[in-house]
Each structure stands twice: as C-alpha cells, then as structure tokens.
Amino acid sequence: MVEAADVDEGASDAGSSKQAEGADSDSGVKKTFADLGVLQPICEACEAMNFKHPTPIQEKAIPEALAGRDVIGLAQTGSGKTAAFSIPILQALWDNPQPLFACVLAPTRELAYQISQQIEGLGATIGARCATIVGGMDMMSQSIALSKRPHVVVATPGRLQDHLENTKGFSLRNLKYLVMDEADRLLDMDFGPVIDKLLESIPRERKTMLFSATMSTKVSKLQRASLRNPIRIEVSTKYQTVETLSQYYMFMPFDRKDVYLVHLANEQAGQSVLVFTRTVHDAQRIAIMLRMLGFPAIPLHGQMSQSARLGALSKFKAGGRRILIATDVASRGLDIPAVDLVVNYDIPTHSKDYIHRVGRTARAGRSGRSVTLVTQYDVELLQRIEAVIGKKLSLFPGGNDTEAIMMLSERVGEAQRAARQEIRENGYGGAGGAGRRKRKMESERDAMDRDDDGGDNGMHYAARRGGGGGSRGGGGNKRKLSHKGR
Numbered sequence: 001m002v003e004a005a006d007v008d009e010g011a012s013d014a015g016s017s018k019q020a021e022g023a024d025s026d027s028g029v030k031k032t033f034a035d036l037g038v039l040q041p042i043c044e045a046c047e048a049m050n051f052k053h054p055t056p057i058q059e060k061a062i063p064e065a066l067a068g069r070d071v072i073g074l075a076q077t078g079s080g081k082t083a084a085f086s087i088p089i090l091q092a093l094w095d096n097p098q099p100l101f102a103c104v105l106a107p108t109r110e111l112a113y114q115i116s117q118q119i120e121g122l123g124a125t126i127g128a129r130c131a132t133i134v135g136g137m138d139m140m141s142q143s144i145a146l147s148k149r150p151h152v153v154v155a156t157p158g159r160l161q162d163h164l165e166n167t168k169g170f171s172l173r174n175l176k177y178l179v180m181d182e183a184d185r186l187l188d189m190d191f192g193p194v195i196d197k198l199l200e201s202i203p204r205e206r207k208t209m210l211f212s213a214t215m216s217t218k219v220s221k222l223q224r225a226s227l228r229n230p231i232r233i234e235v236s237t238k239y240q241t242v243e244t245l246s247q248y249y250m251f252m253p254f255d256r257k258d259v260y261l262v263h264l265a266n267e268q269a270g271q272s273v274l275v276f277t278r279t280v281h282d283a284q285r286i287a288i289m290l291r292m293l294g295f296p297a298i299p300l301h302g303q304m305s306q307s308a309r310l311g312a313l314s315k316f317k318a319g320g321r322r323i324l325i326a327t328d329v330a331s332r333g334l335d336i337p338a339v340d341l342v343v344n345y346d347i348p349t350h351s352k353d354y355i356h357r358v359g360r361t362a363r364a365g366r367s368g369r370s371v372t373l374v375t376q377y378d379v380e381l382l383q384r385i386e387a388v389i390g391k392k393l394s395l396f397p398g399g400n401d402t403e404a405i406m407m408l409s410e411r412v413g414e415a416q417r418a419a420r421q422e423i424r425e426n427g428y429g430g431a432g433g434a435g436r437r438k439r440k441m442e443s444e445r446d447a448m449d450r451d452d453d454g455g456d457n458g459m460h461y462a463a464r465r466g467g468g469g470g471s472r473g474g475g476g477n478k479r480k481l482s483h484k485g486r
C-alpha cells in the first residue's frame, strides 16, 4: 500500500508548455528516445510513428519505469502519456518475453481500442501482440483472442473481470505490469468494486503505473492501486489546460441554447467540431436536429450499440468536417488530431470533466479552440471552472450578435420538433436515429467515461451527478518476440 511518505515527489516541471512535440533538455539540446535508454528496435518504432523526440512526460517517466519504479504520471491532455507507459512495458517485454505480460486498464471501450493500436504500433518492430477486451463486443471471439496468449491485454475493467471469472484457462497470474490509464477515473467510486476484484487476480509482485491529466493527490485514493514505493512525476499542475488551447464562452438564455449551437455550427462550417452534452437524450436529439438542418452531425453515446459507437468514431476520425455530438463517454483519452473545436453544449458540473473534454483538441502541440455555452443557471459553474484552471474564458467572437443568431430561431424550432418526433418513434439506437429502440431509454446523464457493462461493476445511471530473453544486439527490427505455449 502506498503511504504518504512512500510517494517520492519526482521531477516536477509544472507549467511546462511543451507538449508532444518533444522536450528540450537542460542543455537546450533535444533528447532522443535512445538517450532515455530505449532500445534500438523500439526507437525505430517511435521513428516510424513520427515521434522524433520524447515529450516531457516521456522524458521523465520512461527512465524511471525502465529502472523498475512504480510511476504516478500527471501531464496535460495530448502530451503523450500513452507512449510514456507503453515504451517501458515493451522494452521489459523484449527483455523477458512471456504471454500475458502486461495489462492496461482504461475506463472506456473506445479508449481501450486506441491504446491497443498505439501499443501495437510501438511494439511492431518487436512483434508484440495485443488483445482488446471490452464490453459490448462478442465474448467468444475475445476468449479466442485470449487463448492465443497475447503479450498485452488492454481492457475495460468489467469485461476483463468477466473473462477472469468465466473464460477457462485465462488468468493474469504471471502478469508483470499493470497500467491504469485515466487512473483517477478508474480509482473513483464507480469502478472501485471491480478494480478491487481485479487486483485479487493480479500478482502483488508486479510493476504498476498510473497516468492521467487530472490525478488525485489523495493518497487514500491511490491506495486502491496498491503501488509500491512509487515516484510521482508531474509535468503540469493538477488542473492545467494546454497553452495552445484558446478557451471561449458564449452567454445565452437557457431556452435558446439550440439556436446558439446552430449559429456556431454555421460559423464553424468546414471545421471538425466535437460537441459534448450531459445526457444521451440531448446527444441524440441534437445530432438529429443538426442533420435536419443539413449539418453532417453524428451522435456518440452509451445507448448506441458498440459497433455503432465505433462506426461513429471512425467516421468522425476520417475527417470530412463533421460534427460529433457526444456524451462524456468521449471526454477522456481519445486522440483525434483533426478536432478543431470542442463545444460544451452543457457546462460540465465537475471541473475535471471540463479539462478532459477541452483536451480533445489542441493536442500534441497543435492549437485548438473550445467554446462553453453558458446560461443564466451556469454562471457559478463557469466561475468555479475558471478558478480551478486559473484562467478566464474569453467571449467567443461573434457570440453576442443576438440579432443574427435569433434569425435562425424559426428553422431551429422546426428541426427541434422533428428531432423530438424522430426520437419518440425510433429511440436512441443507431446513428442519426436510424434504428428502432432496442434498449431501455436513458435520458439521464450518460455512462460518462466508463465501461457500461453494468452488472457487478457497481455502477448505475440515474444517480449520477449531473523472444526468450536473447541478446539485444543492434540487430534492429529483425528479432521478434516469441514465447512457448501460445
């Protein structure tokens, strides 16, 4: 268990604005991955992914993790935390290949897929194999994937526990590394019971890494992950947003939110826009309304089937200047470089959520913008967010051109009525309301950023607040990982 005294305050560089473009070392010369002790084949994989220099969190966390320390890593959104934990794991795997070597937990399914992809990319030169185990997908094909004994399992907690209980021959008894990405989320009350259960199946003798852009400083919370003598590495303060992000607000009467949103969509035509809503109902309703008005809008929320969710995301990722209307299921971790603008249709009630949501743009050193819609009921929340991030939001240019905005009222009103009608008839299934309603309607706040397997993971909707260790050599990418008994 981690005690207050156990947590080394590691290198802290709060306020660093350099993100995924690579860090300057003290001498002003940018370090390379090789300088951090990363082996040649993995350096080659970094190069293939166009990672020329390590980012600040990578520069600080990789050497510590390579030295075998447990790591608590805090760095801004889009600053390369995924590679910061993946590279040391892949290197340790290279040194000591074995199946089911590492497990990475993530709070949402889409994020788990994304992490798998990155690990496979970074592990390509050494032949690392990954399985993604998430809710909403077929258990049987996942069991088959696990029976092939992958090196790394990336999972949402509920489904992983399900496999541990029900899939014959699958265990994590020999696990060497456990990572919790978005650790503060995984260690909160919703995931608590299932995380506790999972930890019972994972050996105590392991390395553990926790990463997030908003990490709890409460030792009691971190205790759940049973770290051993961890080092805490911070390259931002607890609630820092990215400097390349311009943060705006628009002020409007509550009952005119849709009109303002449509105005914004009009003004931003040609950009990739990600809109966050508090409820599934609004995500679906707004997507339909915008489509009726001719905008290329797609919904993403926890009441869609998993294949529809993945489809919506890949459509949006493919570009084409679309508008994705999502609940907080998309607020953490997702890396979609093309996002130009994040819109908070509803102001987040927790400042942490604000930081993750707006962090979907301005990633890896790019610039980006966010707009938060603020009504007469939201002023206090806005002030709270501003106090937490230590910044004042600016008025969005053109955001108070009331006359022009109100000219849209009539058309928006028609589209609103049509959208409500469509939801009444078709429910929330499928993109744009295409499918018949298959499951219970859910108008409360969405599954937020969690695995919504339901069942024993202790969550509920309604009550939510708003090769053989051989030689390394310079042989480069020739050698692949192998292990017996696949």
Ligand SMILES: Nc1ncnc2c1ncn2[C@@H]1O[C@H](COP(=O)(O)OP(=O)(O)OP(=O)(O)O)[C@@H](O)[C@H]1O
Binding pocket: 020, 021, 022, 050, 051, 052, 053, 054, 055, 058, 075, 076, 077, 078, 079, 080, 081, 082, 083, 212, 213, 332, 333, 334, 335, 337, 359, 363, 364
């Ligand atoms: N060293 C690097 N050089 C250039 N780009 C990088 C580097 N490391 C990571 N990236 C890229 O930066 C982007 C953001 O990385 P990543 O998703 O790991 O951020 P994150 O810190 O986990 O953010 P979040 O808090 O939102 O989860 C990705 O597109 C990734 O490929």
Ligand SMILES: [Mg+2]
Binding pocket: 081, 082, 181, 333
């Ligand atoms: Mg991340």
